[in-house]
Amino acid sequence: MAHKAAFTAVKTVKAYERVVEQIESAISTRDLRPGDRLPSERELMLTFEVSRSTIREALRVLESTGLVRSRPGDPRGPEVLQASPAILTKTVNRLVRLETIALSELVEFRIMLEDAACTLAAEHRTEEELEAMRAAVDAMQAEIANGPVAFSRADVAFHSSVWAASHNQLMQICGEATRGALIDMVTGGLDRAPDSATKMELSLAHDREILAAISAGDGPTAGRLARSFVIEYYGDVISPEGRAVQGGVAGA
Amino acid sequence: MAHKAAFTAVKTVKAYERVVEQIESAISTRDLRPGDRLPSERELMLTFEVSRSTIREALRVLESTGLVRSRPGDPRGPEVLQASPAILTKTVNRLVRLETIALSELVEFRIMLEDAACTLAAEHRTEEELEAMRAAVDAMQAEIANGPVAFSRADVAFHSSVWAASHNQLMQICGEATRGALIDMVTGGLDRAPDSATKMELSLAHDREILAAISAGDGPTAGRLARSFVIEYYGDVISPEGRAVQGGVAGA
DNA sequence: AGAAATACATGGTCAGACCAGTACACTCTG
DNA sequence: CAGAGTGTACTGGTCTGACCATGTATTTCT
Numbered sequence: 001m002a003h004k005a006a007f008t009a010v011k012t013v014k015a016y017e018r019v020v021e022q023i024e025s026a027i028s029t030r031d032l033r034p035g036d037r038l039p040s041e042r043e044l045m046l047t048f049e050v051s052r053s054t055i056r057e058a059l060r061v062l063e064s065t066g067l068v069r070s071r072p073g074d075p076r077g078p079e080v081l082q083a084s085p086a087i088l089t090k091t092v093n094r095l096v097r098l099e100t101i102a103l104s105e106l107v108e109f110r111i112m113l114e115d116a117a118c119t120l121a122a123e124h125r126t127e128e129e130l131e132a133m134r135a136a137v138d139a140m141q142a143e144i145a146n147g148p149v150a151f152s153r154a155d156v157a158f159h160s161s162v163w164a165a166s167h168n169q170l171m172q173i174c175g176e177a178t179r180g181a182l183i184d185m186v187t188g189g190l191d192r193a194p195d196s197a198t199k200m201e202l203s204l205a206h207d208r209e210i211l212a213a214i215s216a217g218d219g220p221t222a223g224r225l226a227r228s229f230v231i232e233y234y235g236d237v238i239s240p241e242g243r244a245v246q247g248g249v250a251g252a
Numbered sequence: 253m254a255h256k257a258a259f260t261a262v263k264t265v266k267a268y269e270r271v272v273e274q275i276e277s278a279i280s281t282r283d284l285r286p287g288d289r290l291p292s293e294r295e296l297m298l299t300f301e302v303s304r305s306t307i308r309e310a311l312r313v314l315e316s317t318g319l320v321r322s323r324p325g326d327p328r329g330p331e332v333l334q335a336s337p338a339i340l341t342k343t344v345n346r347l348v349r350l351e352t353i354a355l356s357e358l359v360e361f362r363i364m365l366e367d368a369a370c371t372l373a374a375e376h377r378t379e380e381e382l383e384a385m386r387a388a389v390d391a392m393q394a395e396i397a398n399g400p401v402a403f404s405r406a407d408v409a410f411h412s413s414v415w416a417a418s419h420n421q422l423m424q425i426c427g428e429a430t431r432g433a434l435i436d437m438v439t440g441g442l443d444r445a446p447d448s449a450t451k452m453e454l455s456l457a458h459d460r461e462i463l464a465a466i467s468a469g470d471g472p473t474a475g476r477l478a479r480s481f482v483i484e485y486y487g488d489v490i491s492p493e494g495r496a497v498q499g500g501v502a503g504a
Numbered sequence: 505a506g507a508a509a510t511a512c513a514t515g516g517t518c519a520g521a522c523c524a525g526t527a528c529a530c531t532c533t534g
Numbered sequence: 535c536a537g538a539g540t541g542t543a544c545t546g547g548t549c550t551g552a553c554c555a556t557g558t559a560t561t562t563c564t
Contacts, residue, residue: 042513072557167357
């Protein structure tokens with residue numbers, strides 16, 4: 001060996017991975033926007049100079065990532081999708097199910113989110129958003145008669161309206177993701193539907209309290225209330241020592 | 253129509269999806285455990301009675317989900333992997349980048365995370381983690397002489413150790429993601445390296461304060477400190493009205 | 505002009521082939 | 535008998551070419 005050259009490691013990059021890489025990067029640079037169409041598989045194999053199998057494998061991973069959707073028979077080609085927290089939910093779910101992430105962590109995270117969202121909502125909400133939240137609470141009231149499932153759906157809608165009022169998309173996204181994951185994990189899909197009318201009334205009362213604080217612009221109170229209600233709600237599913245119960249409540 | 257039968261919607265399920273489904277479910281029921289080997293693609297195509305392309309597409313999505321890894325030439329077949337939150341990081345990152353998120357929202361989110369992480373760290377940290385944090389702070393001290401870039405790296409390491417001590421992987425992941433996004437947005441990659449020794453000293457002093465609170469097990473103080481330091485750090489880059497500055501500081 | 509039938513390209517799946525690479529058993533050697 | 539070197543069978547990665555059912559867009563017919 002003449003030179004002690006600074007060679008760099010050579011990693012075999014699979015062809016389909018490079019296809020994924022390029023398309024993904026085109027999406028993240030906004031060269032491809034939601035609603036746009038990718039060329040057909042047969043065209044892609046020409047531009048990337050690979051076989052259709054390779055193109056298809058790339059499309060499958062893009063599809064599993066939620067970036068793209070292929071529909072058979074559509075001559076316009078695969079569609080670029082709008083990014084959605086749904087995929088996040090699925091991933092979190094899997095991790096919780098595989099016990100890589102403890103349920104208590106999820107609840108902790110949820111507490112923090114709910115606190116922050118309510119705090120911010122109290123400070124940033126517009127009149128329209130306030131109106132939407134009031135309407136959501138009224139809807140909950142109305143849905144009590146229609147049973148726990150309908151009520152839970154209305155409850156979810158209320159919380160969504162709060163997140164929207166927080167004016168923070170990240171919290172909205174994480175909120176959606178954790179809600180989805182918690183629902184699936186805790187009850188297998190029923191959102192811990194309150195089993196009795198009194199429980200529904202209680203939930204409703206809680207939400208009314210929060211709404212009042214948000215309406216009054218009292219961020220700290222809104223946050224504290226949200227925090228304690230989540231703890232109450234999920235108190236029975238967190239770890240025995242009650243890890244998630246602690247954590248900065250600090251309520252004066 | 254004789255009967256008004258309760259037919260259920262029929263969705264065309266693609267073949268590779270059913271393969272994914274079955275393997276994934278086998279993993280989540282622990283029928284397949286990390287380290288186990290899947291049959292080779294050629295065997296799988298026999299047991300599932302589909303072509304190899306279909307099997308491969310299924311394996312690609314499982315691989316992109318981080319559940320499985322295929323290596324060429326390995327006669328033992330694809331390996332079932334230990335589930336890891338790393339995959340979540342990628343998803344969160346993509347979401348943060350794809351969603352047009354205002355800088356102020358990112359900072360807000362960051363404030364909330366840092367607060368919660370420090371609060372939790374103060375309550376859950378072990379002795380070892382405390383030691384790691386002390387070591388990280390000492391490293392920062394030492395790196396001051398080596399310039400802002402080295403110092404920033406050490407600073408990041410300290411915060412990582414705090415997140416680790418929070419025992420909440422979700423916060424850890426979101427913390428990493430927001431840090432990355434903030435670095436990209438604010439400076440295009442330089443992590444706002446403090447430009448003067450005095451600024452470095454200031455950062456170090458802040459971190460020492462936080463560490464002291466964590467060490468004392470004083471969650472509320474640790475959280476409040478973290479919050480105010482992040483605000484101070486990013487105060488000049490958030491929106492004029494200082495939206496992100498508010499929000500539940502509620503410091504006594 | 506509106507409705508019905510058609511044409512065509514698309515994605516989903518399959519079969520069969522070739523190659524480079526790895527794990528493992530085998531052989532040769534000391 | 536132990537260790538180093540060789541071989542080989544089978545793996546995953548990629549390609550070609552084919553068939554089908556389906557959805558869109560055009561054409562045709564009324």
